[in-house]
Amino acid sequence: MNNYLVVGGGGFIAGHLIKTLIDTGAKVRAVDIKPSEFWFQRFEQVENFSLDMTDLNNCMQMTKDIDYVLNLACNMGGIGFIENNKAECMMSVLINTHMLMACRKNKVKKYFFSSSACAYNTELQKNADIDGLKETDAYPAMPEDGYGWEKLFSERMCRHFYEDYGLETRIARFHNIYGPLGTFDGGREKAPAALCRKVIEAKMSQKNSIDIWGDGNQTRSFLYIEDCVEAILKLFNSDFRDPINIGSEEKVSINQLVDIIENISGVKLKRNYQLDKPKGVNGRSSNNDLIKKVLQWDYNYSLKDGINKTYNWIDHMYNTKPNNDFIKFTRNNYS
Numbered sequence: 001m002n003n004y005l006v007v008g009g010g011g012f013i014a015g016h017l018i019k020t021l022i023d024t025g026a027k028v029r030a031v032d033i034k035p036s037e038f039w040f041q042r043f044e045q046v047e048n049f050s051l052d053m054t055d056l057n058n059c060m061q062m063t064k065d066i067d068y069v070l071n072l073a074c075n076m077g078g079i080g081f082i083e084n085n086k087a088e089c090m091m092s093v094l095i096n097t098h099m100l101m102a103c104r105k106n107k108v109k110k111y112f113f114s115s116s117a118c119a120y121n122t123e124l125q126k127n128a129d130i131d132g133l134k135e136t137d138a139y140p141a142m143p144e145d146g147y148g149w150e151k152l153f154s155e156r157m158c159r160h161f162y163e164d165y166g167l168e169t170r171i172a173r174f175h176n177i178y179g180p181l182g183t184f185d186g187g188r189e190k191a192p193a194a195l196c197r198k199v200i201e202a203k204m205s206q207k208n209s210i211d212i213w214g215d216g217n218q219t220r221s222f223l224y225i226e227d228c229v230e231a232i233l234k235l236f237n238s239d240f241r242d243p244i245n246i247g248s249e250e251k252v253s254i255n256q257l258v259d260i261i262e263n264i265s266g267v268k269l270k271r272n273y274q275l276d277k278p279k280g281v282n283g284r285s286s287n288n289d290l291i292k293k294v295l296q297w298d299y300n301y302s303l304k305d306g307i308n309k310t311y312n313w314i315d316h317m318y319n320t321k322p323n324n325d326f327i328k329f330t331r332n333n334y335s
Helices: 012-023 056-062 081-086 087-089 091-104 147-165 191-205 224-236 254-265 288-296 305-321 325-334
Strands: 004-006 027-032 047-050 068-071 110-116 167-172 209-213 219-221 244-246 251-253 270-274
Touching: 004 012, 012 027, 012 224, 012 288, 056 091, 068 091, 081 087, 087 147, 091 110, 091 147, 110 147, 110 224, 147 167, 167 224, 167 254, 191 209, 191 254, 209 254, 219 254, 224 244, 224 288, 224 305, 244 288, 251 254, 254 305
Parallel strands: 004 027, 004 068, 027 047, 068 110, 110 167, 167 244, 209 270
Antiparallel strands: 219 251
């Protein structure tokens, strides 16, 4: 039986990934800086640890007797968080650097790093009607300040640990992963979850209006979590070593995303555009030509179907646990 370590195991993507791994019979160890009672998903058959993985000694401890490492840990959130916490985001480089060092020392067979579309050259993302970003568009380098630079540097570290030491590495550039069992409040939520929550709040309060950061014309593509996990494992089990997009090619504006959520909710809201709030680049979406070619992978969920599942879960959580412990913990410790 292969032994897996999932770093950032208490997080959104990692929780879904761990469930899939244990369903396939893998033995899994998970670690996260958060106390385990605040993890999104916990499983009895998993070894769960609460440790700070910026510490090299903790990385050494966690990689002992491990075959495969999947690193999904980083200090990040929605656009409001990453715009206002650049130094904190960049400190995540310590996790990846120390994990690579520990994997080499403890003879781990393969290492996965979760990068981001924020690694792409921002000069190419000034227009909302941008074509999907190809993997080669990361260079010449001008990623999103703070968070994007950390991701791009860590990608290079993975490459050089393979070239210099023979450590097998896999790198995915995620494009806005969303779905149930993730944060939807507290300042670190991504646009789909935040907008679902705002629509639910407006409907419940009968306020009949919603705040939107920017003018709503900025475009993105969003990938449903089940498709993301499938693509991660397909990449991890392949021989492909270069960075690769894991995303959807279904590009929409934020206004169009709100349209979808309103249709699901059955309301029509007045939109208050907050032009002084962070909105990120004007246009960003995924080009999937490479992943289709080398991994024969494509996403299954339309945005409408994925948002429907996400909205219904947040609506359930919002109505049954409006003051849930994870939201309070996030606000008190990570806002």
